[in-house]
Amino acid sequence: MMSTRAADTSVKHSVVVEAPIERAFKVFTEQFGSFKPAEHNLLAVPIAETVFEPRVGGYIYDRGVDGSECRWARVLAYEPPHRVLLSWDISPQWRPEPDPNKTSEWEVRFIAATAERTRVEIEHRNLERHGEGWEGVRDGVGGDQGWPLYLRRYAELMARRDR
Numbered sequence: 001m002m003s004t005r006a007a008d009t010s011v012k013h014s015v016v017v018e019a020p021i022e023r024a025f026k027v028f029t030e031q032f033g034s035f036k037p038a039e040h041n042l043l044a045v046p047i048a049e050t051v052f053e054p055r056v057g058g059y060i061y062d063r064g065v066d067g068s069e070c071r072w073a074r075v076l077a078y079e080p081p082h083r084v085l086l087s088w089d090i091s092p093q094w095r096p097e098p099d100p101n102k103t104s105e106w107e108v109r110f111i112a113a114t115a116e117r118t119r120v121e122i123e124h125r126n127l128e129r130h131g132e133g134w135e136g137v138r139d140g141v142g143g144d145q146g147w148p149l150y151l152r153r154y155a156e157l158m159a160r161r162d163r
Contacts, residue, residue, distance in 0.1 A: 010125035011142035015151040024118035025081035035153035092133030
């Protein structure tokens, strides 16, 4: 696992998985809820499922056990098996942000290192768009419980699938 701060307003993290690029992309997008931590929840109830709609204009949203939903990301680009670009519709107060002008974006790139190994890179950028308190968003997504946790859990899921 590797992480770097690209600039004050962006964060980059990456991981290498032992899988062809197509499979790495498919697992990331189709099983996002399998590695997203359940405690990362903006709903008032526990999450029943996390849905990743695989198309431009789709959303990532959490559905609560009571049927309530929280849409917290919009799919801005969907280019299998190389790239997805999403908005981050969560405010510095860790609540849904309805104003798209106050959202950042995160890009996930899949780069074939070999036929059976893929580098997965996340760059979360334009964090300053969140306005006052944006540094807390940067520190949250860049810290141990942010993208590094997601990528670690994703890599563990990929490793289990190999067995």
